[in-house]
Amino acid sequence: MxxxxxxxxxxxxxxxxxxxxxxxxxxxxxxxxxxxxxxxxHPGAVAVIAITAENKMLMVEQYRKPLEKTIVEIPAGKIEPNEDPMLTAGRELEEETGFKTDELTHLVSFYTSPGFADELLHIYVAKDLKKQANPLQADEDEFVNIVEVDIDEALQLIEEKVICDAKTVYAVQYWQLLNALR
Structure with missing residues (x-):
């Protein structure tokens, strides 16, 4: 070749x-x-598919300047220099949702846009979530609302283009597949 x-x-x-x-x-x-x-x-990033005991997914509503609109996404953030992606995932989950977990599993890693960027995104699944009384604080320039949705609500948000980023659409598709296999 x-x-x-x-x-x-x-x-x-x-x-x-x-x-x-x-x-x-x-x-x-x-x-x-x-x-x-x-x-x-790009230094790389993580995203977390956080499923509650009630089979709801924790997401965040956030204004995204490049899109000039508010969208709903799974919790995510960039990896700090020399930081283990799993540690980043736990930190971002807590900062953005106020929940922690001892059950964080790596699902997949993929390049988000290999035609022009080297960003590698690591997706984790979090279960056995525990609400924290004093969670880690979000970045000072980050403003989010926590959203809990069931699978039907998530699919509706995709249809309405409120969920419109690749990582979150992927997360919902993965969750839908998990639910179908139960």
């Missing part, structure tokens, strides 16, 4: 922010020609 690798000839950092870095690579294509690739460098 011929190599499809694109060799980086030059890299220029355009932006280095709090969450992402934008680089532009000059690359040599497999046919020897040159091209440019705009790449978003």
């Amino acid at each position: 011929d190599s499809l690798e694109e060799k980086t000839v030059k890299r220029e950092t355009i932006f280095d922010g709090k969450i992402i870095k934008l680089v532009v690579d000059d690359v040599e294509l497999p046919n020897g020609k040159l091209s440019k690739r705009e790449i978003v460098k």
